[in-house]
Amino acid sequence: MTVGLATAACTDDDPGAGGASPTTPSSAAAPSMTFEEAYRKIPMDGIKDVPITWDLVGAPDTDEIIAARRSIAFTYWELQSTDRTPVIPIGRFVFTEAYYDKFLAPFAMSSAVEDPLIGPIWVKVMGVEQTGYSQTTVTFCTDLSYWHHTEERTSRYAKTDRILNRTR
DSSP states (O other): OEEEEEEEOOSSSOOOOOOOOOOOOOTTSOOSSOHHHHHHHSOTTEETTEEEEEEOTTOOOOHHHHHHHHHHHHHHHHHHOSOOTTTGGGGGGTSOHHHIIIIIGGGTTOOOOSSOEEOOEEEEEEEEEEEETTEEEEEEEEEOOSOEEGGGTTOOOOOOOOOEEEEO
16 A cells, blocks of 8 residues: 655644554564554654644544554654654654665664754644555645754744655
8 A cells, every 4th residue: 555645834824723554664674563563652642842733623534544644753753853763763664665765774873863853743634535556645734833953942933834745
């Protein structure tokens, strides 16, 4: 099954209220946990410095939406981590092998992130579209609010537009 994920920043100022079929993890290093164990490690509502508020009104609780939500939660979990070595291996359970090998594996041993990103995030499901055989695109509106680095805690940034495309 493939799930495409697209997010874009919202244009209004109101942040709003408020598993896909597993793929085989990369064979380069066989993980020692199950998909369920990996999924439980992903902080779906974010963490202290990066809380995620989900607006799922009207969105069915399908495997495709759950898988897409996991990829967003994983991405922000990874971006806020100062030690990514325990985080990046979980990406094997969230993304395709090709995506993991190209974008995450090169950083699997990177543990010294001195200035991670922080800030609240609001995410709203905008749509779900079947885009091919075993392929679905889930579109989210993501408001990053006052997103910045930990060294800039006192500054307030305007909303940032960001597009994330994920394939599952």
